[in-house]
Amino acid sequence: MSDTNTNATLTYLVYDSTLESEVLEFLSDFEIRYFTLWSEVFGKGSHSEPRMNSHTWPGTNRVIAILADQTTEDHLYTLVAHVRQKTPGVGIKAFTVPVLRHS
Numbered sequence: 001m002s003d004t005n006t007n008a009t010l011t012y013l014v015y016d017s018t019l020e021s022e023v024l025e026f027l028s029d030f031e032i033r034y035f036t037l038w039s040e041v042f043g044k045g046s047h048s049e050p051r052m053n054s055h056t057w058p059g060t061n062r063v064i065a066i067l068a069d070q071t072t073e074d075h076l077y078t079l080v081a082h083v084r085q086k087t088p089g090v091g092i093k094a095f096t097v098p099v100l101r102h103s
Contacts (some may be wrong), residue, residue, distance in 0.1 A: 008099045011076050013064045014041070015092040016048060019083060020062060023092075027064075030075045038063040047084065048091025061091070067099065 015023055017039070027035065041061040044050040050057040066076065076094055083092045 006099055006102060008102070009068050009070075009073055009096045010099050011066050011068050011073050012095045012097075013062075013066070013076060013080070013092065014043070014045065014095070015062055015064075015083070016051060016090050017060045017062050019087075019090060019092060022083065023062075023064065023079070026075075026079050027066075030072070032066060032072060032075070034067065036065045045091045045093055047093065048089060051091070067102065068096075 013023065027033075039060070039062055040053065041063050042050075042052045043061055051059040051061045053060050066072065068076065073096060080092050080094045083090070
């Protein structure tokens with residue numbers, strides 16, 4: 001995508017780090033090649049226990065940001081639904097925001 005005004009969206013996937021291989025495999029299967037990944041993210045979501053990388057709340061989250069068209073966005077939300085059904089209680093969430101401009 002080029003320097004322009006756009007109708008694209010930015011979808012953030014926030015997920016338990018134990019889901020890393022499943023998420024990356026999904027991105028590869030759907031040829032989603034470009035993303036930004038944050039590792040060791042701490043937090044508490046509505047579908048899981050806190051991940052604070054501590055003795056009390058072990059584990060971490062990851063965040064991936066993906067510039068997406070509607071089809072890609074739909075695939076990402078399908079991933080979230082699939083993971084929630086397959087592994088209830090293991091957190092994964094998607095958030096989508098409009099992209100007004102990018103370069």
